[in-house]
Amino acid sequence: MQHKDDDQLMTAYLLGLLPQEQRELIDARLAADGPYFERLEAFEDDLILRWHRGQLPEAQRGQFDRAYADESRQARIAESLRFLQPLSARAAGGKAAVWVRQTHVWIVASDPIPRWAVACSFILIGVLAVSLSRPRLPKADGLTLAVALTAVGERGGQPARSFDVVRLSSDVATIQFQMSAAGPIVEAELVVAISANDRDVVREYTAPSVRWVHADQTLTITVPASDLPNGDYVLTVRRRSASDTDVLQRRAVRVTRTGS
Amino acid sequence: MSGRPLDQDTLLALLDPDPVAAIEKLDRLTQQVRRWLEWKHCPDPQGAVAESLARAVYQPDRLIGMTEGDFRGFIFGIAANVARELRRTHAREQSLDAAAWSQWSSGADEEQRILDRLTVAQIRQCLSPKEFKVLTRYATWDDHDRLCRELNVTRDTLRVRIHRMRQKVRACLGRRGSH
Numbered sequence: 001m002q003h004k005d006d007d008q009l010m011t012a013y014l015l016g017l018l019p020q021e022q023r024e025l026i027d028a029r030l031a032a033d034g035p036y037f038e039r040l041e042a043f044e045d046d047l048i049l050r051w052h053r054g055q056l057p058e059a060q061r062g063q064f065d066r067a068y069a070d071e072s073r074q075a076r077i078a079e080s081l082r083f084l085q086p087l088s089a090r091a092a093g094g095k096a097a098v099w100v101r102q103t104h105v106w107i108v109a110s111d112p113i114p115r116w117a118v119a120c121s122f123i124l125i126g127v128l129a130v131s132l133s134r135p136r137l138p139k140a141d142g143l144t145l146a147v148a149l150t151a152v153g154e155r156g157g158q159p160a161r162s163f164d165v166v167r168l169s170s171d172v173a174t175i176q177f178q179m180s181a182a183g184p185i186v187e188a189e190l191v192v193a194i195s196a197n198d199r200d201v202v203r204e205y206t207a208p209s210v211r212w213v214h215a216d217q218t219l220t221i222t223v224p225a226s227d228l229p230n231g232d233y234v235l236t237v238r239r240r241s242a243s244d245t246d247v248l249q250r251r252a253v254r255v256t257r258t259g260s
Numbered sequence: 261m262s263g264r265p266l267d268q269d270t271l272l273a274l275l276d277p278d279p280v281a282a283i284e285k286l287d288r289l290t291q292q293v294r295r296w297l298e299w300k301h302c303p304d305p306q307g308a309v310a311e312s313l314a315r316a317v318y319q320p321d322r323l324i325g326m327t328e329g330d331f332r333g334f335i336f337g338i339a340a341n342v343a344r345e346l347r348r349t350h351a352r353e354q355s356l357d358a359a360a361w362s363q364w365s366s367g368a369d370e371e372q373r374i375l376d377r378l379t380v381a382q383i384r385q386c387l388s389p390k391e392f393k394v395l396t397r398y399a400t401w402d403d404h405d406r407l408c409r410e411l412n413v414t415r416d417t418l419r420v421r422i423h424r425m426r427q428k429v430r431a432c433l434g435r436r437g438s439h
Contacts, residue, residue, distance in 0.1 A: 006416070013299070014299060016301075027296075027300075027336075027340070030296055030336070031296075031332065031333050031336035031337070032329070032332070032333055034292075034332070037292050037296075038420060038423060038424075039416060039419070039420055041292070041295060041423055042416075042419035042420045042422065042423035043416075043419055044295075044299075045419070045422065045423060045426065046404075046419045046422075053402060055402070070301055070303075072297075072298045072302070072303075072304075072305050073298055073301075076295070076298055084395075084398070084399035087380060087383065087395060087396045087399035087400065
């Protein structure tokens with residue numbers, strides 16, 4: 001029970017959910033108590049891993065994305081995951097190799113029933129199942145970087161330049177832009193246009209790439225990192241309606257790649 | 261800052277009589293202060309740590325006679341003030357020129373360069389076979405409770421063990437990098 005309480009307190013501290021007085025108490029303890037500090041460091045690494053694996057509850061995931069939106073915390077995520085990724089990849093490679101070997105042996109082994117025919121049936125069923133399932137977001141290898149975008153100042157109908165900067169490392173495959181958007185919103189009506197410097201539309205996104213969560217009034221746009229070369233972009237969220245002026249949100253973002 | 265700073269040997273002696281152990285302790289302390297500043301959303305944690313240490317050594321009268329624990333609390337106190345100042349400056353800079361974002365340095369690039377060098381082979385060389393096995397399982401198993409049961413430890417203990425292995429690998433790779 002004690003451990004569970006501690007875990008909840010540590011989670012709330014890291015996600016910035018504690019009231020000021022309680023936060024100050026923990027700060028004081030961290031300054032005085034080395035072993036407690038070490039426990040919190042270890043807890044943060046574990047929290048990051050659970051976030052990366054999609055093991056956090058939905059509400060906590062949104063809180064995490066907001067708390068870890070700034071640059072130094074993004075670097076912490078990268079460090080925390082990079083450390084474990086080579087090991088995960090190695091294990092995944094190992095498991096795949098064993099599976100391929102076993103499957104090969106199973107298919108070519110002599111048997112009164114032609115096993116290759118059974119294998120082909122399985123493949124056909126698999127292909128059918130995939131083609132009949134509803135469209136889903138493409139699964140990308142690599143990291144998903146969540147970025148909470150801040151509001152753009154509006155001056156004379158034009159967005160003032162106030163960029164959120166997204167620094168992409170080479171292993172980021174998908175960017176998940178997040179912004180607050182007061183409802184009611186019908187997800188299927190949303191269109192997000194990403195344009196270079198608010199002029200040329202680079203690409204438009206609709207559901208399922210665009211999602212609106214009623215619980216925390218958050219809009220999420222999932223974009224393959226390859227869609228956005230280095231540069232400045234404006235994200236315009238509008239309803240799919242007869243009028244193109246029905247703009248709900250507008251955000252500016254600068255995309256850069258580390259090492260470039 | 262004015263006056264003479266505390267010399268390095270005296271500073272290290274506050275942490276440990278053995279200079280090598282003292283350097284390791286100072287390194288660990290600065291890593292912790294940096295991480296704490298990240299938790300406090302300090303705009304430039306790395307810069308704030310450097311500034312905090314610089315301010316500390318320019319107060320030799322206060323440092324002399326401090327224990328390791330006193331020094332830890334002292335540095336955290338200074339770092340909290342530096343973070344507050346940086347946040348105020350940061351808010352002003354942001355309102356004046358938001359494009360300056362790209363100029364801020366968080367040390368992330370340097371960290372990434374170091375971490376890019378990580379390979380499984382290197383990690384394996386830094387750890388005992390038993391440690392490597394535990395770390396690999398932690399990295400690949402979704403069910404950490406199962407690992408806790410196997411090792412007969414609490415989840416909290418497992419997390420701290422993994423954290424220490426990370427520290428060990430980081431220190432090990434750092435030593436190799438400096439050779």
